[in-house]
Amino acid sequence: MVQAERRLLANALLDFSNQRFVLLSESCIPLFNFKVIYNYLMNSTQTFVEAYDLPGPVGRDRYRTKMSPQIKLDQWRKGSQWFEVDRVIAVEVVSDQKYFPLFTKYCKPSCYSDEHYLPTYVNIKFRKENSNRTLTWVDWSRGGPHPSKFMRTDVTVEFLEKLRHGTKCEYNGKSTDVCHLFARKFLPNTLDRLLRFAPKLMKFN
Numbered sequence: 001m002v003q004a005e006r007r008l009l010a011n012a013l014l015d016f017s018n019q020r021f022v023l024l025s026e027s028c029i030p031l032f033n034f035k036v037i038y039n040y041l042m043n044s045t046q047t048f049v050e051a052y053d054l055p056g057p058v059g060r061d062r063y064r065t066k067m068s069p070q071i072k073l074d075q076w077r078k079g080s081q082w083f084e085v086d087r088v089i090a091v092e093v094v095s096d097q098k099y100f101p102l103f104t105k106y107c108k109p110s111c112y113s114d115e116h117y118l119p120t121y122v123n124i125k126f127r128k129e130n131s132n133r134t135l136t137w138v139d140w141s142r143g144g145p146h147p148s149k150f151m152r153t154d155v156t157v158e159f160l161e162k163l164r165h166g167t168k169c170e171y172n173g174k175s176t177d178v179c180h181l182f183a184r185k186f187l188p189n190t191l192d193r194l195l196r197f198a199p200k201l202m203k204f205n
Helices: 002-013 034-042 087-095 100-106 113-125 157-165 188-201
Strands: 020-022 084-086 169-171 174-176
Touching: 002 087, 002 100, 002 113, 020 034, 020 087, 084 087, 087 113, 100 113, 157 188
Parallel strands: none
Antiparallel strands: 020 084, 169 174
16 A cells, blocks of 8 residues: 555656645545645645554554664654655655665554554654644544444534534644544545535535
8 A cells, every 4th residue: 555655656746846745535525625725735834644652552563673773663653644745755755765665574464554654754754844643534433443434414514614623733833723624434425415515614616
């Protein structure tokens, strides 16, 4: 999966006008219109890669000692694979020949590179430039290895407003309630309700 992500970035880098790169899936939806999202990304002084130190079986226990000394246990991080990076980091990720080969060789199940490679890489090389949070809202409250899925009946104006403004975070050194620009996992049958609410709620044209 990480190899696929690197190829996506490499292809996107071919267009020199691209300055910000966001990974989304088919089950992601935008929470704001294009202008808001574009300005949020382009005016940000940081990138958005979630990276945290997590003790236990799905965190530190996935670290492989053979990755040392290039990657040490105290540098190992976990995070969401749904990232946003700038051109500098994208170029470095695509050209990385130091850390990625270690993941290819040693990060085998129950180690999953898509949850650890980019968080660990950014933690090592770009910690100061990173906001250490993801822009994609996901519901893990129900437990299990996969996040909650949302059906047509889950989509209400109140629910979408909660996703849009229900969290506090920092943006360019100031507190804000616009912390997530995207959300997942929304099933295809939610589309009609999303399209019904979008023009008024998200100011879509």
